[in-house]
Amino acid sequence: MSRLTILLWQVAIALGLAVVWEWGYSLHDRLPWLVPELLDPYFVSKPSAIYDQFLHASCLVDKRGIWNDWGNGQFSKCMARSENNLWVATLITLKNTLAGFAVGTTSGFILGLALGRSDRLTAIFQPFIVAANSIPRIALAPIIILAFGLGDASKIVTAWLVVVFLVFFNTFEGARSVDRDHISAARLLGASEWQITRTVIVPSTMAWLFASLTPAISFALIGVILGEFIGAQQGIGRMIIEAEARGEAAGMMVAVFVLMIVGVILATIVRRVQNHLLRWRPQSAGNL
Amino acid sequence: MTIRIETRDLGKTFVVDGRAMRAVDGVSLAIREGEFVALLGPSGCGKSTILNMIATLLPNSSGDILIDGQPIDRRRPSRNVGYVFQRDTLFPWRTVQANIGYALELAGVAAGERRERTQTALAQAGLQGFGHYYPTSLSGGMRQRAALMRTLIVQPQILLMDEPFGALDTHTKLEMHRVLLNIWEREKQTVLFVTHDLGEALTLSDRIILLSARPGRIKEEFTVDFPRPRDAVTLRETPAYAALFSRIWHSLGEEFVKGAQP
Numbered sequence: 001m002s003r004l005t006i007l008l009w010q011v012a013i014a015l016g017l018a019v020v021w022e023w024g025y026s027l028h029d030r031l032p033w034l035v036p037e038l039l040d041p042y043f044v045s046k047p048s049a050i051y052d053q054f055l056h057a058s059c060l061v062d063k064r065g066i067w068n069d070w071g072n073g074q075f076s077k078c079m080a081r082s083e084n085n086l087w088v089a090t091l092i093t094l095k096n097t098l099a100g101f102a103v104g105t106t107s108g109f110i111l112g113l114a115l116g117r118s119d120r121l122t123a124i125f126q127p128f129i130v131a132a133n134s135i136p137r138i139a140l141a142p143i144i145i146l147a148f149g150l151g152d153a154s155k156i157v158t159a160w161l162v163v164v165f166l167v168f169f170n171t172f173e174g175a176r177s178v179d180r181d182h183i184s185a186a187r188l189l190g191a192s193e194w195q196i197t198r199t200v201i202v203p204s205t206m207a208w209l210f211a212s213l214t215p216a217i218s219f220a221l222i223g224v225i226l227g228e229f230i231g232a233q234q235g236i237g238r239m240i241i242e243a244e245a246r247g248e249a250a251g252m253m254v255a256v257f258v259l260m261i262v263g264v265i266l267a268t269i270v271r272r273v274q275n276h277l278l279r280w281r282p283q284s285a286g287n288l
Numbered sequence: 289m290t291i292r293i294e295t296r297d298l299g300k301t302f303v304v305d306g307r308a309m310r311a312v313d314g315v316s317l318a319i320r321e322g323e324f325v326a327l328l329g330p331s332g333c334g335k336s337t338i339l340n341m342i343a344t345l346l347p348n349s350s351g352d353i354l355i356d357g358q359p360i361d362r363r364r365p366s367r368n369v370g371y372v373f374q375r376d377t378l379f380p381w382r383t384v385q386a387n388i389g390y391a392l393e394l395a396g397v398a399a400g401e402r403r404e405r406t407q408t409a410l411a412q413a414g415l416q417g418f419g420h421y422y423p424t425s426l427s428g429g430m431r432q433r434a435a436l437m438r439t440l441i442v443q444p445q446i447l448l449m450d451e452p453f454g455a456l457d458t459h460t461k462l463e464m465h466r467v468l469l470n471i472w473e474r475e476k477q478t479v480l481f482v483t484h485d486l487g488e489a490l491t492l493s494d495r496i497i498l499l500s501a502r503p504g505r506i507k508e509e510f511t512v513d514f515p516r517p518r519d520a521v522t523l524r525e526t527p528a529y530a531a532l533f534s535r536i537w538h539s540l541g542e543e544f545v546k547g548a549q550p
Contacts (some may be wrong), residue, residue: 088533184345185377188365189391189438203381280381280422 009029022047045249050257053250057086057239084242088192092259093236096152097266098149100159101220107160108167109209110181115168115199129168137162138226144147145231159223163216174208175201207281210274217266225259236262291357292446292478293319293342298351300337308502311337315351317497317506322476326489327495328536330544334504335482336374336450342480343371343448355446370477372452376431378423384434385410387421391442409437413467429460433467438509440471447479451487465491465520483522486536490529491520498539501546508539 021044028035038044045053055061059068059078070072079085115121115129141158148154178201186200228237236255245253312334329335342353344365353360354374355369378387385422386393389406397405410419411532413433423431430450432452439447453461469492483489489496494514500507512532514523523529 027539122509179377180378181373181375182379185371186390186394188343188345188369190365190367190394192394192440195394199394200379203379207381280383280424282424 018047030041033264039155041249045251050253051117053213053248054086054254054257057251057254059085059087084238086239086254086258089234089236089239089255090262092234093155093221093228093259094262096227096235097217097220097262098156098160099152100155100223101163101217103156104160104163104220105167105209105213105216108164109171109205111164112168112171113175113202113205113211116205117197118174130268133165133169137223137241141226141230145227150231150233155224155235157218158227161185162219162223162226166216166219167212170208170212171205174205177202207278210278213270213274214267217270218263221259221263221266289320290404291318291320292355293317294323294352294354295338295342295478296352296354296423298338298341298353299348299349300334300341301349310447313503313505315499315504315506319478321478321481323420323495324472324479324481324493324494325478327439327482327499328486328489328496328540329484329499329504330447330501330540330546331484333499333501333543335499338480338504339450339480339482340432345371366446367442368444369446372439372447372449373453374396374451376428376435376455377421378431378438380423382422383419384415384423384426387423387434387502388419388437390438405441405443409441412471413437427460429456429463432456432464433440436464436468440475443475445477446482447477449479449481451484453483454483454485455483461485461488462520464537466493467517469520484519486533486540487524490514490521490533490536491518496536498536499543507543510536 001148023039024035025039028037028039041049052065056063059075062074062078068078081085115125137158140161144157144161145154148157158160182200182204183196186196191199224235225237225240228235229241232238236259239255242253243249243255294317298312298315298318298493299310300309302309315338317325327335327338337346341348344360344362345547347362355366360366378384379390382390385403385406388409389402392402404469406419410416413436415430415433418426418430423434426434429543432455436452455466456464465488472492479493481489481492490512496510496512498508498510499505510532514526514528526550
């Protein structure tokens, strides 16, 4: 199939879904067997309502539906009125996601490398890691909120908690599977133990770390939203909880769409970086 | 002449599934300065094991190994000894030139000098213009040439080579022989070259040590006195080559048969 055909299909499907979403429920009274209850705008809102809600939540239009002027300061007034408007919420969630991702991947990599290269450490710590990894991360979220408060710290810790194990296991596996001949070659070329670690074990393990970065960034976002659900003053997760409390489906949907866009952008950036760093590998085609 | 590599009554026993298996037995050999010696034998005769013990990659079970008259230290391999693997062991995350310059980097050679010496090595191996490539995008022959240069760049006086061209096709192999002979004519390293390919051994070496089937013992030695510099292709057309080939081939053939028996 040509790229154009594929694109046309994709646009057609997206439009089809949007049409059903927007007008589908109006058929409910006449054809109740065809239209599920779930299409009720009370639950899932409608594309037009979501768009309107987006313009409000982002301070682009005022209550009467008139576009806010940048020049006369109406936009900034609107921004100042709510401390968790769409922009602030997105920024906070994004910031905490990146922080959790950075802390989680770094610590996961160091732990994985240390244990992967030391049979003694592995033997000692294995039961602890298995036990810790078996705890559903969600179960710990309330404790983390209690311990770290409603601010950013608790969100970063929840994100760290979901990311660190993922990266740890990948790195551990990678550190175990370093090619012995590569190590021998380095040693015979005059490398000291430290040089072998730096020039063979770390770069070879990095390949495994990179492979876990794309899921890691998605996991970090999940961790942050989870933390915001349990207890937060700001952030997109907080927006969803507030909209739910007010019974505003459109408000929740706006937040969900923003999360989707943020997720896609983050994953794309990470994949780009990953492909660049792994450019020495034979190309693997067709990854999603 | 000075003896650079020496083994005395060298032996190796592997334990496989709880049973001891003698792989190498009573091997005593001495290789003189600047000599090119081929260690020839059927597969599984322990020739790579002997080489790997000399290279400190494997501990020996019995006997002694001396490099320049000194017993080898497994924790600190001698900087005078270079090793070329059977498998391609280039670091895939480094470009070809970063691979070749690796040992210089370890030794703390300044970037400018490193670049210069790497460029010279690239040219010697016929890899000009491929310095920025990653190993995965090169052919097997090019990769093995790069691997050879990675070892040679620090100018080791002793070279241990473990069937380095074993995985290459005939044409590429001859090309590699030419590259290696060129370098060796100039630098005259002391070489111990493991192979199961008699033609290769005759093309390259001054002396062939023939090993028996397992357990590996020295069966016979042959002096290869073809004039140098040699041409890898035309050498094979000479009557002297054919005569020596059939003499060794007969002896080697007996070991192939023994090695194939269960």
